[in-house]
Amino acid sequence: MSHAVSILVTTSIRPRRAQRLQAEEISRTLGLPYVSRSRESLEALRRKSGAEAVVVVSRNRVGLVFAGREFFFHPGLGKVRIRRIEAGKTDQMIQAMGLKAGDSVLDCTLGLGADALVASHVVGAGGRVVGLEVVPVVAMLVRCGLENYAGGGPPAEAMRRVEVVTADHREYLQALENDSFDVVYFDPMFRVPRHASSAMEPLRPLADARALDPESVGEAVRVARRRVVLKERAGSPEFERLGFRRITGGRYSPVAYGIIAKDGDEA
Ligand SMILES: C[S@@+](CC[C@H](N)C(=O)[O-])C[C@H]1O[C@@H](n2cnc3c(N)ncnc32)[C@H](O)[C@@H]1O
Incomplete structure (x- = not known):
């Protein structure tokens, strides 16, 4: 390693x-x-x-x-989003994924685990979230945090259910069968970093910042039953380069979500 x-x-x-x-x-x-x-x-x-x-x-x-x-791992941002979802507010990522209870999600870029945590809360005990992180020390810190968080409440249950795998999605995706997960998700490090207050800042020097490759997106389309979702900066040329033509997100939000829907995905 x-x-x-x-x-x-x-x-x-x-x-x-x-x-x-x-x-x-x-x-x-x-x-x-x-x-x-x-x-x-x-x-x-x-x-x-x-x-x-x-x-x-x-x-x-x-x-x-x-x-x-x-x-260190902290559920912070994920926790706030879960609270907002509970209050009936829209979460842009969940909407882009068309996610509901019982779904399965493969998060190909786990990072600090906030998106995986929110997805885990939404899919519930009947669903599944697997998070891949290529940097071993980041995967370890997030795994320990998800397992040991003692704050209680719905976030704690959702945390325990996230399955953390230390792996490169380039290889992991290749080994999966067709239609293995309802949704496959990518949130790579932005090509152009947002400002220093970004939640990703502590991770930046450790994270793998290579660009997402079209081969992995192709594999993800094969592995997803319903759709592949990419989070990027709003207006990023990455969407076009990687074949994401349907884009969603808040009108004034600095981030956007690209969607590749498979045949039969009704949302
Ligand atoms: C922007 S962060 C993800 C943030 C995450 N969505 C969250 O909510 O905290 C991107 C993460 O993906 C990881 N990564 C980059 N390339 C990867 C790959 N090929 N396989 C697995 N993880 C990868 C980086 O090391 C980094 O930790």
Whole structure:
């Protein structure tokens, strides 16, 4: 497994046994060095080892300290959207997907897991959401967050149901049968980043920012039973390049959704 930045794994100061075991397990699974935490500051530990980033297993979360910031899973944005859906408001992504209870979704670009979480809430216990993330440390952080979030309520149930898979969608899609999921979804890193306040900012240096390729879209069309959805900047030439001709989204929204519907998709 290759990592774009060099990373080591440790615990918070005075860890419990469970934390130490979890840190060792993460180190083994991701093939990253484990360094036992003394009383040293993270910065000192990082400098001594020459690593650029540190995975820190604390009592209540697993985070990644990188460039002076800690990145960890938080249901934040997903939670707000779920609350709005519950209040009867429209969610542009859910509308673009034509998603309903019992559906299955393959999210090919899991990232921070907000879209997968919202989809999981909408499809409910009778549906299925699988999220693919190619960067192993991002997949691990989001998996740990989804599994251990202790906030309760509908978001917690929806979180537990998201199946996180560390995989490159280029390969994963090829191995799937035709019509395996109702909806296949892509939300690649924008070609032109939005401003610094974007929720994706902490992820940017770690994420795989390669452009989506037409072959993967072709595979997605084969794998989707109903439709393939692409999220991009409103007005992005990516829609045309990748064959998405039907575009939806809020009139003043900076993002838009492209849809490729299969025959028989009535929405
Ligand atoms: C813009 S983010 C997705 C954000 C996500 N929709 C959310 O709600 O948090 C894109 C993510 O897709 C990942 N990615 C890029 N190429 C990929 C690939 N070929 N296979 C799987 N994941 C990929 C990136 O590493 C990044 O984490």
